[in-house]
Amino acid sequence: MLVTLDDIRRARHRIAGRILETSTVLSPTLSQRLGSPVHLKLEHRQATGSFKLRGASNAVASLSVEERKRGVVAASTGNHGRALAHAARLEGMRAVICMSTLVPANKVEEIGRLGAETRIVGSSQDDAQVEAERLAGEEGLVMVPPFDHPAVIAGQGTLGLEMMEAVPDAATVLVQLSGGGLASGIAAVVKGVSPGTKVVGVSMARGAAMKASLDAGRPVPVEELPTLADSLGGGIGLDNQLTFAMCRDLLDDVLVLSEDEIAAGIRYAYETEREVVEGAGAVGIAAMLAGKVRAAGPVVALVSGRNIDMALHRRIVCGDVGAAAQGSGAWAA
Numbered sequence: 001m002l003v004t005l006d007d008i009r010r011a012r013h014r015i016a017g018r019i020l021e022t023s024t025v026l027s028p029t030l031s032q033r034l035g036s037p038v039h040l041k042l043e044h045r046q047a048t049g050s051f052k053l054r055g056a057s058n059a060v061a062s063l064s065v066e067e068r069k070r071g072v073v074a075a076s077t078g079n080h081g082r083a084l085a086h087a088a089r090l091e092g093m094r095a096v097i098c099m100s101t102l103v104p105a106n107k108v109e110e111i112g113r114l115g116a117e118t119r120i121v122g123s124s125q126d127d128a129q130v131e132a133e134r135l136a137g138e139e140g141l142v143m144v145p146p147f148d149h150p151a152v153i154a155g156q157g158t159l160g161l162e163m164m165e166a167v168p169d170a171a172t173v174l175v176q177l178s179g180g181g182l183a184s185g186i187a188a189v190v191k192g193v194s195p196g197t198k199v200v201g202v203s204m205a206r207g208a209a210m211k212a213s214l215d216a217g218r219p220v221p222v223e224e225l226p227t228l229a230d231s232l233g234g235g236i237g238l239d240n241q242l243t244f245a246m247c248r249d250l251l252d253d254v255l256v257l258s259e260d261e262i263a264a265g266i267r268y269a270y271e272t273e274r275e276v277v278e279g280a281g282a283v284g285i286a287a288m289l290a291g292k293v294r295a296a297g298p299v300v301a302l303v304s305g306r307n308i309d310m311a312l313h314r315r316i317v318c319g320d321v322g323a324a325a326q327g328s329g330a331w332a333a
């Protein structure tokens with residue numbers, strides 16, 4: 001395996017004290033719906049509002065003294081940039097975050113507030129990546145990719161350790177799937193400690209790059225479209241080194257969701273679980289609400305982030321974003 005259970009256990013020690021160990025709670029209403037216990041891993045309460053702090057902290061903590069002096073650069077759909085900005089600031093390092101115009105303004109502002117330099121380039125994650133590579137080449141910044149990097153995958157995998165400790169008899173683990181750093185790390189842990197437990201990736205139907213790549217048997221480009229699950233946008237990289245193979249070998253299934261289904265997940269999280277969750281964060285809940293998850297025992301669903309624009313959140317909770325917006329992108333700011 002490309003990133004091992006041992007790598008992930010070491011990452012846990014390395015980032016201890018730099019991240020929160022978030023709680024896992026039983027959801028009585030979702031349990032009733034599925035007829036099996038459903039546990040929610042509340043990682044949207046992580047510092048910086050998403051799990052990305054785990055991978056970014058592990059990557060930063062793994063840098064040499066010389067690399068720290070150079071600073072870090074990344075392309076990001078928002079949450080990785082915010083996490084890297086936070087981790088770099090703790091170390092007193094320079095950080096430059098490159099984003100496309102699809103990244104919501106609330107995320108861009110927060111990254112600036114954390115003291116990182118921001119660059120807005122192009123209309124896709126790929127455009128942002130080109131700019132990040134240019135800066136790495138010209139200014140000597142160290143690239144910390146959002147998912148296809150061993151230290152990042154190992155950091156995200158620490159979530160798997162916490163989830164399996166909280167629910168050792170989990171039959172199914174639901175995990176968000178975009179570039180696949182999160183799913184690769186968690187699946188490496190789950191399959192390592194409990195090979196019979198199913199790991200199911202969940203993406204949005206609009207532009208699910210890893211799903212398309214797994215179906216094609218190789219990394220393929222996918223048009224990036226506006227989606228409520230903006231943190232799941234972007235390709236997996238045509239020269240993907242780690243996450244494509246890990247997801248291919250370790251995931252049992254991949255589900256995709258409509259924009260309506262994602263909106264229903266956000267609304268449910270707020271009204272019933274009393275949690276503010278972004279679109280990407282809500283897809284596990286949304287998949288269960290949509291009847292797409294067959295539970296053969298306890299389910300653990302990751303809630304991965306909360307960095308949603310609050311005006312959009314209000315519109316979703318009020319039901320203004322739903323059936324009418326399906327496929328039209330009419331809600332997109």
Ligand SMILES: *Cc1c(COP(=O)(O)O)cnc(C)c1O
Binds near residue numbers: 181
């Ligand atoms: C980045 C992100 C994901 C997806 O993680 P990958 O490692 O790219 O698959 C899911 N949810 C949130 C909130 C994210 O920020």
